[in-house]
Amino acid sequence: xxxxxxxxxxxxxxxxxxxxxxxxxxxxxxxxxxxxxxxxxxxxxxxxxxxxxxxxxxxxxxxxxxxxxxxxxxxxxxxxxxxxxxxxxxxxxxxxxxxxxxxxxxxxxxxxxxxxx
Numbered sequence: 001x002x003x004x005x006x007x008x009x010x011x012x013x014x015x016x017x018x019x020x021x022x023x024x025x026x027x028x029x030x031x032x033x034x035x036x037x038x039x040x041x042x043x044x045x046x047x048x049x050x051x052x053x054x055x056x057x058x059x060x061x062x063x064x065x066x067x068x069x070x071x072x073x074x075x076x077x078x079x080x081x082x083x084x085x086x087x088x089x090x091x092x093x094x095x096x097x098x099x100x101x102x103x104x105x106x107x108x109x110x111x112x113x114x115x116x117x
Contacts, residue, residue: 001024001025001105001108001109001110002021002022002023002024002025003017003020003021003022003023003025003046003066003067003090004021004022005108006025006046006067006069006092006105006110007021007092009104009105009108010069010092010094010096010101010104010105011094011095011096012069012092012093012094013092013093013094014090014091014092015075015076015081015084015091015092015093016081016084016085016090016091017067017084017088017089017090017091020066020067020088020089020090021090023044023066023067023090024044025044025045025046025066025067025110026043026044026045026110026111027042027044027045027046027110027111027112027113028045028046028047028048028102028105028106028110028111028112028113029041029045029046029047029048029112029113030047030048030049030071030098030099030101030102031047031048031049032049032050032051032098034051034055034056034059037049037059037060037063038059038062038063040113040114041063041065041113042063042113043063043064043065044066045063045065045113046065046066046067046068046069046105046110047059047060047065047067047068047069048068048069048071048098048101048102049068049069049070049071049098050070050071050072050074050098051074052070052074052075052076052077052080053080054079054080054083056068056080057080057083057084057087057089060087060089061087061089065089066088066089066090067089067090067091067092068084068089068090068091068092069091069092069093069094069101070091070092070093070094071094071096071097071098071101072095072096072097072098073093073094073095074093075093076091076093
């Protein structure tokens with residue numbers, strides 16, 4: 001699924017990264033624990049989180065995550081937007097909860113990340 005389809009599905013506002021909307025995503029991972037993100041996430045994964053601190057973008061950058069979706073109406077700071085631009089990471093914000101957002105993606109065929117993979 002392309003990032004633009006994820007944006008539509010989650011009724012998300014694109015905060016930055018219009019040129020990345022054609023990136024292909026193969027899985028999704030929702031967490032507020034960046035240690036879990038480090039343990040499970042792989043390339044071509046969209047990260048959904050309610051955290052809005054710089055550690056989220058540093059973690060996403062290390063794992064080559066192309067998009068972070070902030071849930072529950074959370075919005076990143078201007079400093080985070082600049083970090084995302086520097087790291088070429090798309091940012092979106094949705095009003096949906098983490099649970100609902102992940103459920104919407106799963107229902108449309110985006111698998112979650114499993115430890116066994």
